[in-house]
Structure formats: C-alpha cells, structure tokens
Amino acid sequence: MNQATVEAHAKINLTLDVTGKRPDGYHDVCMVMQSIGLHDHVTVDTGTGSKEIRLTVEGSDLPADNSNLAYRAAELFLRETGMVCDGISIVIEKQIPVAAGLAGGSTDAAAVLTLLDELYDTHLGEKKLMEIGLKLGADVPFCISGGTMLAEGIGEVLTRLPDAPQTHIVLCKPPIAVSTPAVYRAIDSVEIARRPDTHAMCAAIAAGDLPGMARLLCNVMQPVTAGMHPEVNEICSMLYTCGAMGAIMSGSGPSNFGLFERLEDAQTACHTLGMQYTETYITDFCTASQVKR
Ligand code: ATP
DSSP states (O other), X not given: OEEEEEEEEEEEEEEEEEEEEOTTSOEEEEEEEEEEEEEEEEEEEEOOSSSSEEEEEEXXXXXXXXXXHHHHHHHHHHHHHOOOOXXXXXXXXXXXXXXXXXXXXXXXXXXXXXXXXXXXXOOOHHHHHHHHHHTTOTTHHHHHHOSEEEEETTTTEEEEOOOOOOOEEEEEOOSOOOOHHHHHHHHTXXXXXXOOOHHHHHHHHHTXXXXXXXXXXXXXXXXXXXXXXXXXXXXXXXXXXXXXXXXXXXXXXXXXXXXXXXXXXXXXXXXXXXXXXXXXXXXXXXXXXXXXX
C-alpha cells in the first residue's frame, strides 16, 4: 500500500471581472486568483486491495459518493490514464468552508489528481494534470498550480504572476448558501457599475505595493450577491472598521476577506467578526511553492 498527503489550499479572488458570455452559457472572466494558507488535508492510499474508490470526509457532512469532486477526480484519473483501480482510499479533512467562493471542492479534486499521479508513477506532469482537471471544473487547473495568477477564458487560461507581497488576511463566511450558477445568471441582467482594473492589480503585485493592491480589490459579483444577502457588505464594512486596507467578497461569495498590514489589527478583526460569525479565519497568501509542498 502506498500513501501520500497534501495540503489542499483555498483561493481568493483579488479581482473578478465578467467580460462576456459564450453561446454554451459559460462566462468569460478576467481575474487575479491567489492561494491562501487555509487548507484541507487530503490523504490518498493506493493498493488497498478493495478494487474500489472509497472516500471519507471528516469535518463536514459533504457526501462521500461520486457527487464529491474528489471522488470524481479519482474516477477521471483512472479513465484518462487507463490504470486499473487496485483500491483507492481518499480521506479529506475539511477545513475550508463549503460553497463559499473559496474553491474548496476544486482544490480537493486538484489534490487527488496530483497525489494519484505521484502514487501510480504516471508522471503526467503539471500541464497534463491541469488539462484533466479542467474537465472537473474551471478552478481546478489553478488549484493544481497555485500561487498568484491571472486567469482568463473561463478561468483556465492562466498566467503566472510574481508572488504577492505578504499580508495578513481575515476571512469571514456568513452562514448562508450561495448558488454560483444563480449569481452568474443574475449578473447577465445587471448593469456593472464598477469593474476591476486587473492590469493595475498585476502591476501593483509586481511592484510589491500592498496598499495599491488593497485599493484595487474589486469583484463585479459582489453587488449581485450582496443584493441577495446584505451580510456580504456588512462584513466588508466591519473589516474596514477593524482597520482593513481593503475588503471584498471572494468568487461568487458569500465569503469576504480583508487585507491587514498589522497582525494585531487582523487578530482584533478576527476576534470581533468571530463573535458574530463562527466561520472566521486569520490566514495569509500562499506562494506556488508552498502550495506544492
Ligand atoms: P468555487 O469558488 O470554485 O465556485 P466554492 O468555494 O463556491 O467553489 P465549493 O466549496 O467548491 O464552492 O462547493 C461547491 C459545491 O460543490 C457545493 O455545493 C458542494 O456540495 C460540492 N462539492 C463537491 N465536492 C466537494 C468537496 N470535496 N468540497 C467542497 N464542496 C464539494
């Protein structure tokens, strides 16, 4: 039996713009994605002898069947490589909030693909794994590579950016469920009042200009999700009151994050928001090399 474990990191969006809609219904996006320290643990065993894929999810009531993206990643890996299943056991220790705009499912799927490539010695490499991962979801290729990236197309056209300057992040998810498809549907019928300046964000990252990055944080989805769930803007206001340099919603929400220069301010914000929202975390940016550890 072979076993390996990785940290499967969450992501946040430093910018998110929706630039068009394709005939197949997918939206074109332009966004800066950033891996963060918050992670699940994913452990895979191969050669368990059972000839099946078995999934266990700890710390969440997510289904452990083939509706779970991690399970589907293992099925797809076997299909793509032609490997015969000699018993695959996957254990996810869930820490990333679910349906939160943090790519929790995508990062577990990315971890399973990466671990199976290692354990079965298939040597697919990052590029091929990203191609396979795209079949599971638009965020999976980013989660395989990680760090700081510009994402275009439906999120799969990735350009590596320099590592972002380090900062303290307070992340807060209110206890509401947001349907990503519903938010994308709603954005088609609203006038987008403010769009991010993604190129300026890329320049601020390259210059290590944290205050500039904080000023440029922008997510076109935020007014849409906040229109359905006022908690989103309330949490951002609380983050600013606690001293955040900038604060926005991540993905289609409902998680929000603030960037803090001083650790003490971040700790106070985490404590203050944590009294109202149990899913509040203090974390930081993660580089690509930290993601691949
Ligand atoms: P994204 O930012 O990529 O849109 P998200 O953070 O909004 O993703 P996820 O946490 O990935 O959302 O969950 C989206 C849906 O995927 C949930 O409804 C959940 O039931 C399902 N799902 C399937 N597998 C997983 C998994 N391993 N972890 C989390 N959610 C999963």
